Amino acid sequence: MNASAERLLGEFAAGKIPALARAVSIVENQRPGVDEILGALHSKLGNARRIGITGPPGAGKSTITTLLAEQFRIGGHTVGIVCVDPTSPFTGGALLGDRVRMERVALDPGVFIRSMATRGSLGGLAASTREISDLLDGFGFDRIIIETVGVGQSELDVARTADTTVVVLVPESGDSIQTLKAGVMEIADIFVVNKADRPGADRLRNDVELMLGLRKGAAHPKVPAHHGVDLKRFDRTPLRATEATDNARWTPPVLSSIAAKGEGITAIVESLERHFRYLENTGALRERRRERLSERVIEVADRRMRRRLWDTPGARGWLKGRVDELEAGSVTPYAVADDLLAAYGHLVTGTNA
Amino acid sequence: MNASAERLLGEFAAGKIPALARAVSIVENQRPGVDEILGALHSKLGNARRIGITGPPGAGKSTITTLLAEQFRIGGHTVGIVCVDPTSPFTGGALLGDRVRMERVALDPGVFIRSMATRGSLGGLAASTREISDLLDGFGFDRIIIETVGVGQSELDVARTADTTVVVLVPESGDSIQTLKAGVMEIADIFVVNKADRPGADRLRNDVELMLGLRKGAAHPKVPAHHGVDLKRFDRTPLRATEATDNARWTPPVLSSIAAKGEGITAIVESLERHFRYLENTGALRERRRERLSERVIEVADRRMRRRLWDTPGARGWLKGRVDELEAGSVTPYAVADDLLAAYGHLVTGTNA
Numbered sequence: 001m002n003a004s005a006e007r008l009l010g011e012f013a014a015g016k017i018p019a020l021a022r023a024v025s026i027v028e029n030q031r032p033g034v035d036e037i038l039g040a041l042h043s044k045l046g047n048a049r050r051i052g053i054t055g056p057p058g059a060g061k062s063t064i065t066t067l068l069a070e071q072f073r074i075g076g077h078t079v080g081i082v083c084v085d086p087t088s089p090f091t092g093g094a095l096l097g098d099r100v101r102m103e104r105v106a107l108d109p110g111v112f113i114r115s116m117a118t119r120g121s122l123g124g125l126a127a128s129t130r131e132i133s134d135l136l137d138g139f140g141f142d143r144i145i146i147e148t149v150g151v152g153q154s155e156l157d158v159a160r161t162a163d164t165t166v167v168v169l170v171p172e173s174g175d176s177i178q179t180l181k182a183g184v185m186e187i188a189d190i191f192v193v194n195k196a197d198r199p200g201a202d203r204l205r206n207d208v209e210l211m212l213g214l215r216k217g218a219a220h221p222k223v224p225a226h227h228g229v230d231l232k233r234f235d236r237t238p239l240r241a242t243e244a245t246d247n248a249r250w251t252p253p254v255l256s257s258i259a260a261k262g263e264g265i266t267a268i269v270e271s272l273e274r275h276f277r278y279l280e281n282t283g284a285l286r287e288r289r290r291e292r293l294s295e296r297v298i299e300v301a302d303r304r305m306r307r308r309l310w311d312t313p314g315a316r317g318w319l320k321g322r323v324d325e326l327e328a329g330s331v332t333p334y335a336v337a338d339d340l341l342a343a344y345g346h347l348v349t350g351t352n353a
Numbered sequence: 354m355n356a357s358a359e360r361l362l363g364e365f366a367a368g369k370i371p372a373l374a375r376a377v378s379i380v381e382n383q384r385p386g387v388d389e390i391l392g393a394l395h396s397k398l399g400n401a402r403r404i405g406i407t408g409p410p411g412a413g414k415s416t417i418t419t420l421l422a423e424q425f426r427i428g429g430h431t432v433g434i435v436c437v438d439p440t441s442p443f444t445g446g447a448l449l450g451d452r453v454r455m456e457r458v459a460l461d462p463g464v465f466i467r468s469m470a471t472r473g474s475l476g477g478l479a480a481s482t483r484e485i486s487d488l489l490d491g492f493g494f495d496r497i498i499i500e501t502v503g504v505g506q507s508e509l510d511v512a513r514t515a516d517t518t519v520v521v522l523v524p525e526s527g528d529s530i531q532t533l534k535a536g537v538m539e540i541a542d543i544f545v546v547n548k549a550d551r552p553g554a555d556r557l558r559n560d561v562e563l564m565l566g567l568r569k570g571a572a573h574p575k576v577p578a579h580h581g582v583d584l585k586r587f588d589r590t591p592l593r594a595t596e597a598t599d600n601a602r603w604t605p606p607v608l609s610s611i612a613a614k615g616e617g618i619t620a621i622v623e624s625l626e627r628h629f630r631y632l633e634n635t636g637a638l639r640e641r642r643r644e645r646l647s648e649r650v651i652e653v654a655d656r657r658m659r660r661r662l663w664d665t666p667g668a669r670g671w672l673k674g675r676v677d678e679l680e681a682g683s684v685t686p687y688a689v690a691d692d693l694l695a696a697y698g699h700l701v702t703g704t705n706a
Contacts, residue, residue: 035687038685038686038687039685039686039687039688042682042685042686043682043683044682045682286680289680290676290679290680293676293679293680293686294672294673294676294679296686297672297675297679297686297689297690297693298663298672300686300687300690301662301690301693301694302659304690304691304694305658305659305662305694305698305701306655306658308694309654309658310651319647319650319651320647322650323643323646323647326643326646326647326650327639327642327643327646329395329396329397329398330396332391332392332395333391333392333395333646333649333650333653334388334391334392334653335392336650337650337653337654337657338657338703340650340654341654341657341658341661341701341702341703342702342703342704345658345698345699345701345702345703346698346699346702348658348694348698348701349694349695349698349699350691350694350695350698351695
């Protein structure tokens with residue numbers, strides 16, 4: 001390890017916030033030292049609880065994140081927040097309107113907030129988020145909130161890096177919950193219907209609960225919602241009773257909140273606590289974390305493969321020599337890719353074999 | 354090649370639109386046969402002109418695309434349109450409001466329109482767009498318009514797959530053009546200030562021209578705009594004269610349009626024509642296409658590498674056996690990734706060595 005990475009890690013271990021901020025920058029930009037820093041922290045990970053908050057634009061995620069952070073602080077915990085927002089290359093600003101600044105918690109030294117721009121491939125975004133969460137975990141934060149706007153599948157991948165994922169919906173987010181993509185149902189551990197005082201909130205909650213029943217393959221007949229079916233009929237099924245009594249299966253609770261008025265936050269904190277206990281008791285927490293470790297290895301290996309193949313002159317130079325044929329149409333990119341891997345693929349082993 | 358891919362290619366060559374639509378689906382979802390289909394078309398590529406249209410949400414890109422398609426049709430050319438839009442996983446709909454349906458050209462059999470969802474990693478999106486453009490090129494379309502909303506760097510990558518990239522701006526897109534990211538300036542071959550009848554349009558045009566002057570390292574002093582500087586002073590420099598007289602360097606024209614009223618479209622068509630001639634005359638077209646071929650090989654090779662390493666039981670099984678150590682913290686993901694590549698990296702060569 002070089003001297004500057006070593007000094008950084010020393011300051012990091014001493015709890016110096018500037019060292020944390022510097023480490024985050026190094027990770028975000030994949031600058032030299034990233035592997036050393038994260039490698040050195042690896043054995044210190046696992047103390048933080050990671051909470052993902054996702055949902056469509058305008059659902060109130062930032063407000064809920066702020067209120068949750070306040071609750072955690074009241075409970076005596078430190079909080080790291082990672083905000084993942086698509087930014088516009090045309091204005092440099094957030095694409096989806098002004099983010100609530102979280103000014104209520106920003107000055108608290110027990111809270112660290114980092115916004116991440118979605119530059120580069122979003123495929124790498126989940127990896128970066130995971131690594132920055134690791135930094136916050138290794139630094140000693142008790143709770144890590146990963147807030148990500150639900151723009152695409154990749155943001156769902158980001159949410160999936162958490163131990164518990166909260167999906168925030170609002171009555172405006174669609175005429176009917178039927179349009180919720182399967183991916184959303186799969187990642188949600190807790191649903192929150194925010195702006196619950198608005199028209200349509202009850203129906204949204206009913207719809208989500210109906211879908212959860214269908215997803216469980218429970219007693220609910222598989223009928224499309226709102227086609228002459230009385231939704232109240234299904235609503236009687238005490239879906240939420242499950243979470244308290246049955247440790248073997250987690251049924252996501254469907255909570256209500258009016259975050260702008262601070263209402264409903266305590267119930268979210270309680271559900272987070274219950275979900276975490278559920279994860280611990282069933283071994284699911286360990287399983288999730290083990291999966292995260294495997295995924296991390298795969299990410300690192302993919303990155304190294306590409307680097308070893310393309311950051312050396314060999315393969316690129318060889319490719320240059322084949323462009324004439326490609327241009328003439330006498331070979332296809334597929335055949336050339338195969339030839340290239342046959343000739344230079346051994347480079348990815350990192351050995352001199 | 355299997356029988357179904359062969360039949361598809363036969364119908365494709367016969368100009369059957371359903372075969373094109375099927376091929377596009379195969380490519381978009383990377384289903385079996387994708388390499389065979391694209392490989393078979395490879396020698397037929399290069400007849401279409403590829404035009405990228407990008408800009409912030411609400412800039413009027415769809416309207417301009419529709420009007421350009423109409424102009425191309427009047428000129429006797431067929432047109433393929435690829436629309437790349439981020440979709441929300443929460444509603445399944447387009448994230449950024451309803452897309453103009455392009456109904457004015459949708460029923461014209463000489464126009465093919467395909468919308469692409471931004472699922473999966475956006476890193477793969479540029480690759481998919483390029484491949485679908487290849488299909489349209491191989492099918493025989495004369496002009497291909499790739500319309501992409503400017504959500505992030507990855508969308509800029511999409512635009513970069515075109516021969517000519519048009520960046521559409523509107524007076525609302527920012528207080529000052531100073532915030533335009535460097536990436537945007539680099540990819541733009543033609544600027545269009547749309548909604549040119551709105552307040553701020555003149556200033557936006559001035560700002561862009563000023564930045565172009567700065568970018569060229571021309572006679573303009575490098576001063577920040579709007580800091581007591583009379584912008585008109587720079588405006589006198591006949592930036593646009595360059596394009597007519599100097600084939601060695603292309604200075605992007607800054608055009609005005611009011612697309613909603615159909616105004617300014619002819620000038621865009623003319624600039625596209627001029628830019629294409631410039632690309633041909635200077636050899637830049639050939640250079641861009643050769644680069645595109647190299648990038649294609651790199652994409653294919655990356656995809657195959659990952660598949661060969663992870664879609665076989667060996668590496669994944671081996672990784673599973675290391676998770677206990679990872680969990681215990683006795684090894685880091687970085688060390689395990691290195692070990693894994695040393696042991697299984699040879700798989701990416703695709704040979705049995």
